[in-house]
Structure formats: C-alpha cells, structure tokens
Amino acid sequence: MDFSLTLEQRQFDDSLRGFLKDRLPLDRLRLLAETAQGFDEDLWQGAVELGLPSLLVPERFGGAGLGVLDAAVAAEALGFSAAPIPFAATMAMAPLAFALCATAGQQDEYLPQIAAGEVRIAVAFAGLAGQTGAAKVTMDSTLHGRIDGVMDAAGATHFLVFGSDGAAALVGADDPGVAKTLRRSIDRTRPLIDVTFDNVAAERLDAANDPLTAARTVLDAGRVILAADSVGAAQTMLDRAVAFAKERVQFGRVIGSFQGVKYPLADCVTALEPCRGMVWYAAYAQDALPDEARLTACHAKAHVSDVARDVARMTTEAHGGMGFTDLLGLHYWFKRIGFNRQILGNPERCREEAARLQGWLPA
Amino acid sequence: MDLTLSEPYQALQAEIRAFVAKYGHLSPKVGGGRKRPDQKTLDWQKRLLEHGYVGRTIPTEYGGAGKPPDIMEASVIASEFARANIYAGLTNQGISMLVPTLLEVGTDEQKRDYVGPTIRGDLIWCQGYSEPGNGSDLANAQTKAELKDGFWIVNGQKIWTSSAHYADMMFLLCRTEPQASKHEGLSYLLLSMKSEGLDARPLKTMTGRSEFNEVFFTDVKVPETQIVLGRGKGWYVANVTLKHERLMIGDAGKMTARLEQLITLLHTQEVDGVKLIHMPEYRDRLLRLQGEVMAWKAHNLRLLTEAANGQESGVKRMIVKYGGTMLGFRLSSLAVDALGSAGLPYESLGEDAEDDDATTWNIDYMYDVGLMIGGGSNNIQKNIIGERGLDLPREPKFVAGMR
Numbered sequence: 001m002d003f004s005l006t007l008e009q010r011q012f013d014d015s016l017r018g019f020l021k022d023r024l025p026l027d028r029l030r031l032l033a034e035t036a037q038g039f040d041e042d043l044w045q046g047a048v049e050l051g052l053p054s055l056l057v058p059e060r061f062g063g064a065g066l067g068v069l070d071a072a073v074a075a076e077a078l079g080f081s082a083a084p085i086p087f088a089a090t091m092a093m094a095p096l097a098f099a100l101c102a103t104a105g106q107q108d109e110y111l112p113q114i115a116a117g118e119v120r121i122a123v124a125f126a127g128l129a130g131q132t133g134a135a136k137v138t139m140d141s142t143l144h145g146r147i148d149g150v151m152d153a154a155g156a157t158h159f160l161v162f163g164s165d166g167a168a169a170l171v172g173a174d175d176p177g178v179a180k181t182l183r184r185s186i187d188r189t190r191p192l193i194d195v196t197f198d199n200v201a202a203e204r205l206d207a208a209n210d211p212l213t214a215a216r217t218v219l220d221a222g223r224v225i226l227a228a229d230s231v232g233a234a235q236t237m238l239d240r241a242v243a244f245a246k247e248r249v250q251f252g253r254v255i256g257s258f259q260g261v262k263y264p265l266a267d268c269v270t271a272l273e274p275c276r277g278m279v280w281y282a283a284y285a286q287d288a289l290p291d292e293a294r295l296t297a298c299h300a301k302a303h304v305s306d307v308a309r310d311v312a313r314m315t316t317e318a319h320g321g322m323g324f325t326d327l328l329g330l331h332y333w334f335k336r337i338g339f340n341r342q343i344l345g346n347p348e349r350c351r352e353e354a355a356r357l358q359g360w361l362p363a
Numbered sequence: 364m365d366l367t368l369s370e371p372y373q374a375l376q377a378e379i380r381a382f383v384a385k386y387g388h389l390s391p392k393v394g395g396g397r398k399r400p401d402q403k404t405l406d407w408q409k410r411l412l413e414h415g416y417v418g419r420t421i422p423t424e425y426g427g428a429g430k431p432p433d434i435m436e437a438s439v440i441a442s443e444f445a446r447a448n449i450y451a452g453l454t455n456q457g458i459s460m461l462v463p464t465l466l467e468v469g470t471d472e473q474k475r476d477y478v479g480p481t482i483r484g485d486l487i488w489c490q491g492y493s494e495p496g497n498g499s500d501l502a503n504a505q506t507k508a509e510l511k512d513g514f515w516i517v518n519g520q521k522i523w524t525s526s527a528h529y530a531d532m533m534f535l536l537c538r539t540e541p542q543a544s545k546h547e548g549l550s551y552l553l554l555s556m557k558s559e560g561l562d563a564r565p566l567k568t569m570t571g572r573s574e575f576n577e578v579f580f581t582d583v584k585v586p587e588t589q590i591v592l593g594r595g596k597g598w599y600v601a602n603v604t605l606k607h608e609r610l611m612i613g614d615a616g617k618m619t620a621r622l623e624q625l626i627t628l629l630h631t632q633e634v635d636g637v638k639l640i641h642m643p644e645y646r647d648r649l650l651r652l653q654g655e656v657m658a659w660k661a662h663n664l665r666l667l668t669e670a671a672n673g674q675e676s677g678v679k680r681m682i683v684k685y686g687g688t689m690l691g692f693r694l695s696s697l698a699v700d701a702l703g704s705a706g707l708p709y710e711s712l713g714e715d716a717e718d719d720d721a722t723t724w725n726i727d728y729m730y731d732v733g734l735m736i737g738g739g740s741n742n743i744q745k746n747i748i749g750e751r752g753l754d755l756p757r758e759p760k761f762v763a764g765m766r
Contacts (some may be wrong), residue, residue, distance in 0.1 A: 001365065001366055001367070001368055001369070001372070001435060001438075001664075001667075001668070002364060002365050002366075002668055003364060003366065003661075003664035003665050003667065003668040004364065004665070004668045004669070004672070005364065006364070069364060242753050242754075242755065245755060246754070246755065246756065253756075253759060254756050256749075256755035256756050257755065257756040257757060257758055257759065259745075259746070259749075259758070261755075262745065262746070262749035262750075262753075262755050263745045263749065265749060265753055265755065266685075266744075266745040266746075266748040266749045266752070266753070267745075269678055269682060269748060269752060269753060270682040270685055270686045270748065271686070273662065273678065273679050273682055274658040274659055274661065274662035274682075274686065275658055276665075277658065277661030277662040277664065277665045278654075278657055278658035278661045278662075280364065280661065280665075281657070281660075281661040281664070284364050284366065288366070289366070296657065299650075299653065299654040299657050300654075300657075302650075302651075302654055303651075303654035303655065303657070303658055306651075351647060351650040351651070351654075354650055354653070354654075355646055355650060360640050360641075360646055360649075360650075361641070362641040
C-alpha cells in the first residue's frame with residue numbers, strides 16, 4: 001500500500017510549476033485578464049511542449065497513457081498559478097470521452113491530434129452536470145439547441161456535446177450553424193461561451209455500451225480536476241497570507257504573531273491539507289476503484305469547493321484592506337475558486353447526486 | 364500510488380481473518396474502557412499477545428512477540444479488527460505511553476518488572492502530569508520530590524488523572540531540582556497508588572461521571588531506584604513518551620464507525636412519520652460529514668505512507684488532533700440532533716452497566732469537548748500549527764514576574 005505520488009509524478013509537477021512560474025508572473029496574468037479572449041497562444045504552446053494535452057491519451061495514439069491522478073497533479077499546479085490554460089475539458093475530459101465513447105476510427109482520427117495539441121475540444125453538458133442556465137439540445141445526425149456557460153471554449157476548435165441521456169456528438173467550433181457569444185466571467189482569465197447549435201451536421205460518438213455511464217465518467221473526471229485546481233488555488237492564497245503575516249507590522253509587531261491572525265491561518269491549513277489527500281484518492285478511484293469513483297468525485301468537488309471558499313475568504317481578510325484591492329491580484333485566485341465551485345455542478349448539486357447514488361432520496 | 368496490499372500483508376490479513384473466524388465469539392464488546400479490565404478481557408488480551416496482535420514489537424523477554432516495527436502491519440491489524448468489529452486489545456496509558464518509554468530509557472530491572480504485567484493488563488497505570496496551576500505549561504510542574512534516606516518524599520497535587528481510582532501504579536512528572544531551570548528540574552518517578560499519603564479523589568465531570576481524579580501527595584515515600592533515567596531527566600523522558608505517541612491509525616477508523624452509526628440512525632429515526640434521511644436539512648448535514656470523513660481518511664493514508672517511509676509529516680501531522688476532535692464533535696452533534704427531544708432522558712450507569720444509546724451519544728457529545736481540551740488543548744494546537752507548522756512568529760514573551 002502506497003498513498004503517495006511517484007518520483008515521476010513529482011518531477012512532472014516540478015517542471016510544470018517551473019514553467020508556470022517563469023511564464024506567468026502576476027503582471028502577465030493581469031494582462032491576460034484585462035485583454036483576454038480566454039485563450040493565450042503562448043501558454044498553449046508551452047503546455048503542448050510539456051505534453052499536457054497528451055497526458056490522458058493512450059500510448060498507441062501518441063499519448064502518455066497516464067491517469068486521472070496524473071491529471072489531478074497537473075491541475076493543482078495550474079490552479080496554484082491561476083493558469084488560463086484549457087485543461088479540465090480540453091486535456092482531461094475530451095481524451096477520456098474519446099477513449100470511452102468513440103469508435104476505433106474516430107479514436108484513430110482524433111486522439112493523435114488531441115495528444116499533439118492540433119485540436120482543442122471543449123466539452124459541454126446539456127443537463128447532466130447540474131449547471132444552471134440554458135442547457136438543452138436535441139441530437140440525431142444534426143445537433144440543435146443551446147448550452148450556456150461552456151468552459152475552456154474560447155480557443156476551441158470543436159465542441160463535444162453530451163445530451164442528458166449521455167449521447168455524444170462532435171461539431172466544429174466554426175461550422176455553419178454554430179453561434180458563439182463570449183461572456184466575460186467573474187474569473188476574467190476564463191471567459192465562458194454561450195453556444196447555440198442550429199441544425200449543425202454532427203459526428204456522433206456512439207460506441208459506448210452504456211452512454212449515460214460513460215458521460216458521467218467523463219463528468220466525474222472533470223469534477224475531480226476542478227477540485228484539484230481549487231486545492232492549488234487555495235494553497236497559493238494561504239502561502240501568500242502566511243508570507244504577508246510575517247512581514248506586515250502593526251502595533252509594533254508582525255501581525256502573524258497575533259492569535260487573531262494566526263488562528264484563522266491554522267484553521268485554513270487544517271481544512272486544506274486533508275483536501276489534497278481527498279483529491280488524490282478521488283482521482284485514484286477514477287483510475288482504479290470503479291465502485292468508489294462516482295461518490296468520491298461528487299464529494300471531492302463539493303467538500304474542496306467549500307474549504308477553498310473558506311480559505312479564500314480568510315486569507316483575503318488576513319491581508320487587510322490590501323487584500324480587497326486589485327493591486328495585490330489576490331482576487332484572481334479568489335475568483336478562480338468561485339468559478340471552479342459553480343462549474344460542472346456546485347456543492348449543493350454534487351451532494352444531491354451523492355445522496356441519490358446511495359439511495360438516500362425519497363422514492 | 365497503489366492501494367492494494369502487497370503479498371506479506373495480504374498473508375497477515377488472511378491470518379487475522381482466520382483468527383477472527385475461529386475465536387471472534389470470545390471477544391469482549393468493542394468500546395467500553397475507562398474501567399479495570401474484567402476476566403474476559405484479560406483472557407482475550409492473553410490470546411492476542413500469543414498471536415502477536417498486541418505487543419507485536421515488544422521483545423520476547425519482556426512478553427511481546429519481538430517483531431520489527433512495521434507501520435503497515437500495525438495498520439492491517441487495526442483495520443482487520445475494526446472491520447470485524449472485534450476487540451483489538453487493551454489501550455491504556457501504561458501500554459501506549461509507559462511501556463515504549465521504559466523500553467527506550469528504562470533499566471533492565473524496570474523493563475522486567477513492569478513491561479510484561481502491563482501489556483497483559485495485570486498492571487494498570489495512570490499518568491501524573493497535569494497540575495491545577497500547570498495544564499498547557501506542563502514543564503512548569505510544581506509537585507516536588509526530595510531525596511531523604513533512600514526515598515523520594517513527594518508533596519503536591521496532580522489533576523486530570525484518568526483511571527487513578529483503579530490504577531496500581533503512576534508515572535509521575537515532578538520537580539526534584541528546584542534550583543535548576545524549569546525544564547531541567549524535573550524527574551520521572553514510578554510509584555504505587557497504594558503508597559501511604561497518596562489520596563486519589565474522583566473528579567466529577569459534566570457527563571455526570573468521574574472520568575478523572577485529583578491526586579494529592581502528602582509526604583509520599585517512593586524508593587530512590589524508582590526513577591527513570593535519572594535526576595533532572597524528567598522532561599526528556601516525558602518527551603520520549605510523546606515521541607512514541609501512536610500514529611493515530613485508529614482515529615479514521617473511529618470516525619468511519621461513527622459515520623456508519625449516524626447513517627443507520629438517520630435511516631431509522633423519524634419525525635412525524637418522516638425518516639430523517641428524507642429530510643433535506645438532516646441529509647445535507649450527513650452528506651457534509653461524509654465528505655469530511657472521506658477527506659480525513661485520505662489524509663490518514665497519507666500520514667501512514669509517510670510514516671512507513673520514515674518521513675516527517677510536519678504540519679500534516681500537527682493538524683490531526685485539532686481537526687480530528689472538531690470533526691468528532693460535529694459527528695456526535697448530528698447524532699444528538701437526530702435523537703432530538705427523545706434523546707434528552709439521560710441516565711449514565713457509570714461502570715456498573717451499559718448505557719442506553721441516547722445516553723451513550725450524549726456522553727460522547729460531551730466527552731468530545733473534553734477531548735478538545737485534553738492532550739494539549741485545541742487552542743494550544745492552533746499555536747503549534749501556526750508557529751511550528753506555518754512558521755509564524757510566536758507571541759512576544761513577557762518577563763515573568765514569578766516562577
């Protein structure tokens with residue numbers, strides 16, 4: 001029994017964090033947020049060079065053939081730097097969806113392109129993920145309907161759409177009949193796309209024996225990835241609050257020596273550290289413990305979102321008035337945590353699913 | 364990451380399952396505690412010792428199984444007994460604190476005299492650490508012992524001494540070198556609870572029971588040789604005890620067991636004919652706790668792996684007591700709320716008989732508050748987490764006016 005990351009996983013984590021530290025200093029993040037269309041070619045190329053899009057693509061299609069746990073490690077690093085790289089959908093859910101739902105021919109065609117970063121596939125759920133807002137499609141040989149608030153879609157070349165019954169279809173992002181509206185979100189580094197499909201010719205991914213289960217497997221992986229991202233984002237906020245509390249002087253003392261500041265930070269680490277293990281476990285369950293996969297994904301998304309919100313609030317408070325300003329940029333992580341919380345089903349929705357899974361809802 | 368057990372541990376697991384199948388019916392009821400072990404429990408303890416499921420790493424000459432320390436083995440044993448709901452052996456301060464301390468720093472004679480009888484459950488110990496004026500500031504202990512004619516003469520008072528009313532012996536932290544500094548003036552003595560001049564008085568707590576005692580010392584005579592390691596070494600010995608503090612393997616198991624009990628409770632308890640599990644407010648609280656327990660179990664796996672690899676866990680370890688006791692209280696709180704007004708009748712039968720379910724939950728609910736305070740209060744834990752874990756500065760020290 002070994003509940004730890006391997007040397008390879010830690011080395012990959014180090015190189016990814018090094019890349020992000022180097023390429024995404026705060027002024028760069030600020031620039032991306034202010035000008036952003038939600039996609040940055042430079043960061044994307046870096047991610048491709050590091051092999052991020054190939055992580056979950058099987059080796060025979062030119063990928064690294066790794067698992068959700070490896071993706072979760074990467075997601076924590078991305079959250080730590082608030083990196084606007086379309087990871088959860090494009091690099092985690094999309095390759096999984098192709099592995100589970102696509103025919104051999106479709107896999108041969110798309111998986112190598114996903115691994116090489118030649119296509120960027122946004123994943124949109126109509127009615128499964130528990131998102132509020134418009135989310136309804138009809139699907140046969142064409143796709144018709146509307147889905148609001150699609151993540152990781154600003155630079156997408158394709159949309160992979162899951163219907164509420166788990167049926168899946170792929171359309172080109174610039175195909176005739178696809179209309180996209182960019183919506184700046186609370187997280188300025190990550191806009192959302194409202195997309196309508198007007199009888200668009202669609203390529204169905206219908207090789208899964210049980211489409212609904214396959215769709216939920218994809219969704220659960222996305223939830224675990226977002227939870228991992230929030231752990232990373234909350235860790236940044238905690239690290240920065242601790243550093244600030246060691247420097248800032250009031251009443252002739254550094255404020256970190258006051259129990260009024262020290263105790264909330266102790267509360268943060270007490271709640272946050274177990275979240276890291278929780279995410280690892282949930283990610284490992286997606287890879288290796290099918291009986292626990294659904295429940296751990298729902299709970300990880302819900303619990304980590306709640307803890308991260310508390311950490312975001314307490315660490316902002318620890319910075320005093322400066323924490324509330326735009327100057328420190330702390331708010332990028334605050335908002336990232338808020339974004340991750342709501343997308344693909346918020347804690348309330350995820351716990352409702354956890355209850356249903358266990359038969360705890362009235363008949 | 365690989366959560367499957369490797370071959371030798373699978374073999375141990377199979378061995379324990381066979382043991383449980385063969386002897387499980389002889390096990391005393393899980394839980395209980397806080398009273399002197401009865402004959403059934405002593406017999407069971409003997410059987411566990413023979414199989415090496417307790418005292419596993421204690422040398423054979425002192426009554427153990429003499430195996431090398433292996434945290435994974437300990438974890439497999441703990442989880443198999445928990446899974447089977449079988450009594451996993453005595454846990455008391457003599458076994459978990461004094462025995463490892465003596466094995467490390469005791470004399471051969473002390474080991475021979477005390478280790479075997481203690482792990483068999485024949486010799487019960489209590490811990491003489493806290494004093495009315497020195498709780499969190501343990502090193503400031505003022506109970507004094509003076510050497511006269513080959514005896515230590517002990518005077519002073521200890522408090523929060525659990526099991527003192529039935530213990531045979533006490534390990535005592537006391538001041539023997541009044542002119543030395545705070546930490547260097549302490550010694551660690553072993554003494555009989557039947558000593559003349561020693562008076563243990565039960566201390567009634569908010570549960571209505573007497574889980575603790577106050578112990579008064581008036582010219583209590585202790586033979587000079589009953590010192591561990593030597594004069595002025597008491598603080599060092601007390602810290603050896605802490606170093607041996609068991610990895611809290613049991614805790615995630617205890618939380619899981621409580622959560623399971625809660626799930627059952629919410630499925631059986633009703634208000635106006637509606638099961639609580641079908642009431643969104645109750646269900647949501649249960650779901651939140653289920654998520655928290657899940658996080659805590661994963662955290663325990665992480666600590667277990669690090670311990671097995673000989674790594675220091677740092678802040679990850681420091682949060683365990685604070686986080687764990689708070690979660691424990693939230694679990695027992697939901698149980699008390701699920702019982703509602705029907706859970707208010709409260710009759711604790713003490714050590715004479717088993718309490719009813721409602722009383723048991725209410726005792727746990729109150730005792731959990733005690734756990735937040737005992738063993739290094741949670742407010743002290745937050746200082747430790749902040750200062751040692753996050754490297755935040757200490758409170759400025761004020762010049763002490765007295766000592």
